[in-house]
Each structure stands twice: as structure tokens, then as C-alpha cells.
Amino acid sequence: MKILIYSAKDFEIPFLEKANNDVCHIKYVKERLTSKTAMMSLGFDIISIFSADDASSKVLELLKDFGIEYITLRSAGYDNINLKTAQRLGIKVGYTPEYSPHAIAEHAVALLLALNRKLITANHQVHSYNFSLSNLVGFDLKGKTVGIIGMGSVGKVIAKILHGFGCRILAYDLIRDEKFARQYGVTYLTISDICIQSDVLMLSIPLTTETSHMIHAERIQLMKRTAFIINVARGAVVNTLDIIDALKKKQIAAYGSDVYEYESGIFFYDHSVDKLDDDLLQQLIDFPNVLITPHQAFATAEALTNIAETTFHNINCWKQNEASPFELIPVNSNNN
Incomplete structure (x- = not known):
């Protein structure tokens, strides 16, 4: 089988090469999968895509015409692929669940700590030989209330870490793990109640139709003006316009995010030379209390x-005509 790797990044290729161990014929391309680049898959049996690639119905139709039978995602999230269309076309789809919940959770806490303790500001000041502490006052995490929306593998690691800090943990998830809750002192509440009570709101929930813009103006208005929002989920679980408006009105104290609602074609690429025309991203970057x-x-x-x-x-x-344990099918499929 011939394999095309879309959105191949220089930092991941050595890991892919090692995992392949010279078994499969692979071609790496830096281009994202889009309707314009789908033709590059001609002559290949399998493609691998990343979270920024477009596997919408239109693109999948093209891929099927070009002979693609399998797609494997190098991500745990799969909101960028239309599974119903893939199933209708007979294209099998696999993904990489829980590749490292610790990596994501630790980064979420890093964003929180960097914002709270003003580490970016402190670093800039020290480089200018400004050793004043006037702009660097934070708060103890011990005793603070942290709300975690999305208590999957990542959310649970976040809870464990912040439990160690001495935080009070609130959580929302469709599935409640009561044993875990008892062990780490987690209290399950509604999203609204979490917004009202939390000093820090952590977002670690998959992007679905139901979770799109889950954090919007009405819910932000419930929050404390001293609250931090940390997003390691997907950019679109928050309404970016509402986040910006809340920051302008000082309705929240800070926003830290590893994702951006309109990041496709921007994140993972060096745009330091060309000028990006993205006013929303620029507004976010310009806030001193935002870390992206x-x-x-x-x-x-x-x-x-x-x-x-x-x-x-x-x-x-x-390759061996076997089903992978990591294959995806639509949640409402009769095959479930």
C-alpha cells in the first residue's frame, strides 16, 4: 500500500519514520488536505491527515474518485472529517485516541500558571532590566475553585494536577465517573453553576454540534470578573467575538488558549514574513491578559x-485486511 501524509511537519516526520521502520512506501507533503490538494492523493491507497486538514463531504468525494480507501487521522479530535460521508463512500477512518492526555493537561496548567504569575510580562521586564514587581502580582491556586468542562482523559489529568495544588474541583460531562469524583474530590454540576462558581474555567471537551460556541456571552456574564478561561479543546467551543468583548469589558480576568476558532491555514505555519489578515486573532494577541x-x-x-x-x-x-480497534464510524450508525 502507498501512503500519502498530508500536513507533514518537520518535527513529526522522524517519529513517523521510526514507527514505519521502512515497511510502507510513504510520501510526505506539507500541504493541507483541501479540495484543491485532494488530487495529490491520486495513486495512493491510504492518506493520513491532521486536525487542520479538510475532510468534508466534498473533499471525501474527490478522494474516493482518486482511489483512496483509508484515512488515518494523526489526532484525537475528528471534527474535521464527515464520518457519515466516509461511511457512505466505503472509506475506512481511523484516529489516534488518548495519545497523551498528560501532554494536553500539563499544557493547560502551564497556560494557567503563566497567565496567573505573569511569566511572559516578567520575562520581558527582566530582559529590559526592569525588576519591579508592580505588574506581577498573581494569586495562590490553593483553595481556588476550578471548573473543568469535559472530564475525559485530558480533563481527568487536569483534575488530578489541580487537586494536587489544593484546588476545589467542579466538573461537567455527559458521563459522570463517580469513583473518580470521590477519589479526587470532584463535584459534578451544570455548566451554568460551574461558570458562576469557578475562579478558573478549563475547557477540554470535544467539538461537536452541541459543544460549538458552548462558552458564549450569556455564560460569560455568569462568571466572576476575576475568572480565567483556559481552552485546550477546540477553538470553536468558545465564541471568539464574545471572548474579545468580555476582555474589553473586563468581564473576565484572562484568557489562555492553545487553539483558535479560525486557526485553519494559520496555526502550524510560519507567517512571520507574510502579513495575516485576521483582525480577531490580532485583537486577541494584543490583549496583555491573553496568552495564545x-x-x-x-x-x-x-x-x-x-x-x-x-x-x-x-x-x-x-494492510492485513483487518479492522483497526481505532476505526471511527458515525455515532448514529446502525453498526454501533
Whole structure:
């Protein structure tokens, strides 16, 4: 089988090469999968895509015409692929679940700590030989209330870490793990109640139709003006316009995010030379109490190793005409 890797990044190729171990014929391209680049898949059996790639119905139709039978995602999120269309077309789809919840959770806490303790400001000041502490006052996390929306594998690691800090943990999830809740002192509440009570709101929930713009103006208005929002989920789980408006009105104290609602085609690429025409992103960057990182939470050696190994596990299963344990089908499929 011939494999095309879309959106191949220089930092991940060594991990993919090691996982492949010279077994499969692979071509790496830096281009994202779009309707314009789908033709590059001609002559290949399998493609691998990343979270920024477009596997919408239109693109999947093109891929099927070009002979693609399998798609493996190098991500845990799969909101960028239309599973119903893939199933209708007979294209099997695999993904890489739980490649490193610790990587994502630790980055979420890093965003919180950097914002709270003004580490970016402190670093800039020290480089200018300004050693004043006037702009660097934060708060103890011990005793603070942290609300975690999304208590999957990432949310649970966040809870464990912040439990260690001595925080009071609130949580929302469709599935309640009562045993975990008892062990780490987690209280499940509604989203509205979490917004009202939290000093820090952590977002670690998948992007679905139901979670799109889950954090909007009405819910932000419920929050404390001293509250921090940390987003390591997907950019679109918050309404970016409402976040910006809340920051302008000082309705929240800070926003830290590893994702951006309109990051496709921006994140993962160097735009330091060309001028980006994105007013919303520029507004976010310009706030002194906002910290944006370029979707890097997954970028640890351990996570990249797991992503690469799971990617080729999917591929090797398909090569042997076996089903992969990481195959995706629509949630309302009769095959469930």
C-alpha cells in the first residue's frame, strides 16, 4: 500500500519514520488536505491527515474518485472529517485516541500558571532590566475553585494536577465517573453553576454540534470578573467575538488558549514574513491578559511517538485486511 501524509511537519516526520521502520512506501507533503490538494492523493491507497486538514463531504468525494480507501487521522479530535460521508463512500477512518492526555493537561496548567504569575510580562521586564514587581502580582491556586468542562482523559489529568495544588474541583460531562469524583474530590454540576462558581474555567471537551460556541456571552456574564478561561479543546467551543468583548469589558480576568476558532491555514505555519489578515486573532494577541499558543499542547516526544505508532497500527491492520480497534464510524450508525 502507498501512503500519502498530508500536513507533514518537520518535527513529526522522524517519529513517523521510526514507527514505519521502512515497511510502507510513504510520501510526505506539507500541504493541507483541501479540495484543491485532494488530487495529490491520486495513486495512493491510504492518506493520513491532521486536525487542520479538510475532510468534508466534498473533499471525501474527490478522494474516493482518486482511489483512496483509508484515512488515518494523526489526532484525537475528528471534527474535521464527515464520518457519515466516509461511511457512505466505503472509506475506512481511523484516529489516534488518548495519545497523551498528560501532554494536553500539563499544557493547560502551564497556560494557567503563566497567565496567573505573569511569566511572559516578567520575562520581558527582566530582559529590559526592569525588576519591579508592580505588574506581577498573581494569586495562590490553593483553595481556588476550578471548573473543568469535559472530564475525559485530558480533563481527568487536569483534575488530578489541580487537586494536587489544593484546588476545589467542579466538573461537567455527559458521563459522570463517580469513583473518580470521590477519589479526587470532584463535584459534578451544570455548566451554568460551574461558570458562576469557578475562579478558573478549563475547557477540554470535544467539538461537536452541541459543544460549538458552548462558552458564549450569556455564560460569560455568569462568571466572576476575576475568572480565567483556559481552552485546550477546540477553538470553536468558545465564541471568539464574545471572548474579545468580555476582555474589553473586563468581564473576565484572562484568557489562555492553545487553539483558535479560525486557526485553519494559520496555526502550524510560519507567517512571520507574510502579513495575516485576521483582525480577531490580532485583537486577541494584543490583549496583555491573553496568552495564545499555536496548538502545541500535543507536541511532546511521548505524544508524537504514540501518534506515529497508532497511525501505523491503523495502517498495518488495513494492510492485513483487518479492522483497526481505532476505526471511527458515525455515532448514529446502525453498526454501533
